[in-house]
Amino acid sequence: MKNKKNRDRIGLGYAVTGVITSLKTEFNMRIHVIIMFVVIFSGFLFRISVFEWLFVILAIGFVLAFELMNTVVELLTDVLFKEEHESAKNIKDISAAAVLVAAIFAAMVGIIIFFPKVIEFMNALF
Numbered sequence: 118m119k120n121k122k123n124r125d126r127i128g129l130g131y132a133v134t135g136v137i138t139s140l141k142t143e144f145n146m147r148i149h150v151i152i153m154f155v156v157i158f159s160g161f162l163f164r165i166s167v168f169e170w171l172f173v174i175l176a177i178g179f180v181l182a183f184e185l186m187n188t189v190v191e192l193l194t195d196v197l198f199k200e201e202h203e204s205a206k207n208i209k210d211i212s213a214a215a216v217l218v219a220a221i222f223a224a225m226v227g228i229i230i231f232f233p234k235v236i237e238f239m240n241a242l243f
């Protein structure tokens with residue numbers, strides 16, 4: 118369903134629009150982005166290594182990408198199932214579970230990297 122006007126825009130523009138739409142409509146996406154900024158700030162504050170940055174970036178990327186896909190699944194489910202339906206429930210619940218798995222992985226990465234540094238910082242302080 119492309120027209121002349123649409124062809125003038127590059128794919129990246131649509132992707133950015135998708136991110137903005139998801140930020141506007143999804144509360145969880147806004148939370149993930151806030152956490153992302155806090156983690157990136159902490160990464161600079163605690164001067165984490167390049168190796169640690171790789172894990173942090175991977176974890177952030179996984180969570181944001183899964184959240185975006187979860188939003189797509191929710192939108193499609195709402196279009197496909199106008200009424201209450203067992204399948205709609207399962208689709209949404211399993212899609213949300215995928216985000217949860219990514220978030221748990223990210224939390225574990227965060228704890229493994231930052232927890233010892235926070236303890237060290239506290240010990241130096243008191």
Ligand SMILES: Nc1ncnc2c1ncn2[C@@H]1O[C@H](COP(=O)(O)OP(=O)(O)OP(=O)(O)O)[C@@H](O)[C@H]1O
Pocket residue numbers: 143145191198199200201202203205206207209210213
């Ligand atoms: N059509 C449906 N039929 C049966 N259960 C549904 C249906 N739509 C949603 N649900 C259930 O309600 C839960 C919440 O759905 P709801 O649409 O309110 O939020 P969501 O779109 O899944 O998530 P978000 O909070 O990100 O908007 C789903 O996880 C699912 O268990």
